[in-house]
Amino acid sequence: MEKIVEQTLLYDFYGELLTEHQRRIYEDVVLNDYSLSEVAEDLEISRQGVHDNVKRCGKILQDYEDKLHLVEKFVSIKEKIHRIRELTGHCEAMSKQELVTEVEHISQEILEEL
Amino acid sequence: MEKIVEQTLLYDFYGELLTEHQRRIYEDVVLNDYSLSEVAEDLEISRQGVHDNVKRCGKILQDYEDKLHLVEKFVSIKEKIHRIRELTGHCEAMSKQELVTEVEHISQEILEEL
Known part of the structure; x- marks a missing residue:
């Protein structure tokens, strides 16, 4: 499966289990394709912070799928x-x-x- | 939906998100219909402890469903x-x-x- 399709599906299924802050960052970067710098500026956090958050969210979503296999x-x-x-x-x-x-x-x- | 059917479905879908200890208690009491006393004796915890655990598990499973609506x-x-x-x-x-x-x-x- 294409990576973006997979990420979108994982988010559709398990996104509600992220915090609102995490959802916002994940949506902006992964689904809406904003750059890390744009999101960092918008949320007044570091570019590295955005990057780490996206990575952590991806892992959380994948961990749910590894346990539940619902996607x-x-x-x-x-x-x-x-x-x-x-x-x-x-x-x-x-x-x-x-x-x-x-x-x-x-x-x-x-x-x-x- | 009948309560036991609903509990079984919730457990089928989200049970893997409970700890092993929680799963054991929930399975014994809710799915296999052992009494609280039997499970308490078996696991060497109090009857109240079993009761609280089952209740907490039920709430955890229902909270997942309230967020994800996958069942x-x-x-x-x-x-x-x-x-x-x-x-x-x-x-x-x-x-x-x-x-x-x-x-x-x-x-x-x-x-x-x-």
Whole structure:
């Protein structure tokens, strides 16, 4: 997965577990792509302070994922829903019964992950 | 939702964020339904200590859910997957196109939650 996509997902899932201060810094630097210097000036802290904070937040978010694996689960479910939609979007050559069998198979896989 | 189902779900999702000691107590009392006295004796702590621990764990798990809403999200997705399976399991009276439309509608709803 691309690093920015992964960082965004981790933040979407676990961002609420950071402090407001941490969220602000992480959003500005990682999601909104401001430079460390810009954020440092804006928050009146050192550039190094911003850098350390972003690094610490990244580690906190990754630690939650390493324990809970919810982003991983979510990505896997999303991929399977897209497979169902691939089927329904391109089923001209399939019979209704074939479609039913395929959708049931994938939806069963999803239930096993939930 | 039934309380035990809710407690089990919260524990499934966030249990890894408890300490090993907390997990042991919570599992024994809430999931395996041992009495406070049994667990107290087993772990050589007071009955009150077991009680307080279970209560504290319940609050920790609920606090995570209040912030992250991931159990809520996954329950909602699970319910929609079951709706898809209801459709595929009882689609004798539907045309293939009707089935496709319904499955696409529900799967779109799921993607919007993911």
